[in-house]
Amino acid sequence: MKWSPEQDAALKAVDQWLKMGDRQVFRLFGYAGAGKTTLARHLAEGAGGEVAFAAFTGKAAHVMRQKGCEGATTIHSLIYRPADEDEEGALVFAIRRDAPAA
Structure with a gap:
């Protein structure tokens, strides 16, 4: 899938968050229609734990x-x-x- 620059930045932020492992919650913010739900589903599919x-x-x-x-x-x-x-x-x-x- 082709991600927007903002979505790509969010993917990198999640990757960093997962590597750090020091916080339980990751918050994803953005305007309506920005693709948050699509990105969240994509991230959840690759998560190794509870989402x-x-x-x-x-x-x-x-x-x-x-x-x-x-x-x-x-x-x-x-x-x-x-x-x-x-x-x-x-x-x-x-x-x-x-x-x-x-």
């Missing part, structure tokens, strides 16, 4: 799932779980200690 696809919004996670990023969810749902309701009936969230991003 979690996440986005800031539910809509973006939905688009990722439609484009083949199985299990894509929101960043919020990777970190928090519904825990209870407060006195006024509002949902209260707690940190997911068992989450892949924990």
Whole structure:
């Protein structure tokens, strides 16, 4: 596949990140239509471990799932779980200690 200069730079950044091995999360940012999902799928196919696809919004996670990023969810749902309701009936969230991003 032919990558744009920005995508090529991202591939090199991921390669560097994998070689360093000191951080659990790699964040990929860019404008809509820049090819983030295509690049993320490509990277996940070559990953030797667990991969979690996440986005800031539910809509973006939905688009990722439609484009083949199985299990894509929101960043919020990777970190928090519904825990209870407060006195006024509002949902209260707690940190997911068992989450892949924990």
